[in-house]
Amino acid sequence: MRSREEKNLEGQAGAFVGNAASQNVQMGTDTAIDSMRELLYKAGKISKVGFEQSKGNLFEYIEAAKLQTNMANCGERFDRNPVTDLAAGRGGYGGHTAPDDFRMQRNGRIVGQGQAKYNNSAWRAAQNFVDPKYTDMQRIAPTDQMADIESCLHKMAENGEISKTAYENAVSNLMKKGLTDPSTGIASGGTTTAELQKLRGTDGRVSQQAVRQYAARFEGKQLAREVGTAASNMAVATGVITAIVSGTQNLFEVLQDRKTLDNALEEVKADTVSGALRGGETGVLSTVIRFGGRKVALPVLSDSTAATVMAGGLIDGGAALYSYAKGEITGQQLQGALADTTVKSVATVYFTKALGLVVGTANPFVPMAVYTAAAYVVSCTRAIVEQAELNAAEYDRMTALLKESTRLEQEYHRQLMDFMKQYEQQQRTRLNSLLDAFAYLADDDTNYERAVYAILNYADQTGLALQHRDFDAFRAAMCSEEEFVLR
Helix, strand or coil: CCCHHHHHHHHHHHHHHHHHHCHHHHHHHHHHHHHHHHHHHHHHHCCCCEHHHHHHHHHHHHHHHHHHHHHHHCCCCCCCCCECCCCHHHCCCCCCCCCCCEEEEECCEEEEEEEECCCCCHHHHHHHHCCHHHCCCEEECCHHHHHHHHHHHHHHHHCCCCCHHHHHHHHHCECCCCCECCCCCCECCCCCHHHHHCCECCCCEECHHHHHHHHHHHHHHHHHHHHHHHHHHHHHHHHHHHHHHHHHHHHHHHHCCCCCHHHHHHHHHHHHHHHHHHHHHHHHHHHHHHHHHHHCCCHHHHCHHHHHHHHHHHHHHHHHHHHHHCCCCCHHHHHHHHHHHHHHHHHHHHHHHHHHHHHCCCCCHHHHHHHHHHHHHHHHHHHHHHHCCCCHHHHHHHHHHHHHHHHHHHHHHHHHHHHHHHHHHHHHHHHHHHHHHHHHHHCCCCCHHHHHHHHHHHHHHHCCCCCCCCHHHHHHHHHCCCCCCCC
16 A cells, blocks of 8 residues: 555656646736736726727737737747737837737747728728738738628729739738737637627727626636646646556565455556546646736746645645544644645745745744644634534544644734734834935935935835936936836
């Protein structure tokens, strides 16, 4: 019989292999979040503009979001966001008046350009698409309009309204599957008129709520894809690794005449199924953790490896608590299991790192580890007591554990609050020093420069990064055509 430690190691190994195999779809989720952030930003900028005047912008950002997400899911990406309207400071080109709406760049080379038109009239769109300045560009329109636009182009050519060359160039570049990467053939999939009209508000403007709902659905669809992929990859990887290890061990037992072949095969089968289930659970939980961390921009949680470690630790820790409740392991074994999974992998590594980013030089390593473990035990134990059918002895065992864990949680919560008070006092002292120095130096006509350096010194002490540390940088930002944002 394999030990719990062996099973945990196999589970973690399988989870890491499955996580590595899921990197493309994770990049797809990150891209979806980034793309929707830009869509929401643009929607906010045009909130006072009528929908008819701004719908083209929404169309561009949505098409780019779909294409970039589909590409990321395949492990492909552009050098920057292809929407030329997007400011350079936000990853675009800052070409608000550029003839191309999309500029696709890979490895420093422009591989394709595109022009989007969302007109209420297919005839009007066709007229726009034959403008010479769009020659050889992809022509993008809502997918439900494409057939009508092509028909209009055909009629225009028959009537002699456009040249054969203009007609052929426009028709050959009508992208019926939406904006497409010329290098890979990956397309956005297109956007319909009905899809875009849902973003129209009752006041005739862009509905900010509808855009937020659209972004949530877009991200949710991609999250579901990542969950399915990660769960499948981790289940397969963990199942395969478990089968190899269990098969090797059981075959050795058979060769030593310690076990029959039938018994060995049954144990390998059971171990493989259990390993695959554990891998699938880890895949689902790690994806949810990573997605949540990415949404709130917390590096520790958004890192896929960290999320995988956390998920594995939480699952193994919960299993150990349940085994303890059923009397299958002793209190000492529970302590060891929690130390090997929950505390070691989650608390002492990642939560301590996260808190360290907040409290600066303070070192809450031990309190954070114990507090996290205690809080986790309290949560799981309470759930087991409430939901599991425990006998009297099991109930007493778990309620005693709940009581002690609650005490530990409260005690170490107090210690953590002491760290925060210490950090708060430290920051208050630094701020007061800055204000005193600045007020004193600024009163002296000869000490303006020293007053500025007092600010720079404060920024260095607190880990802040000033946007413009000298006049040259400030002047360059002011003279730039990009939107000036002081932060």
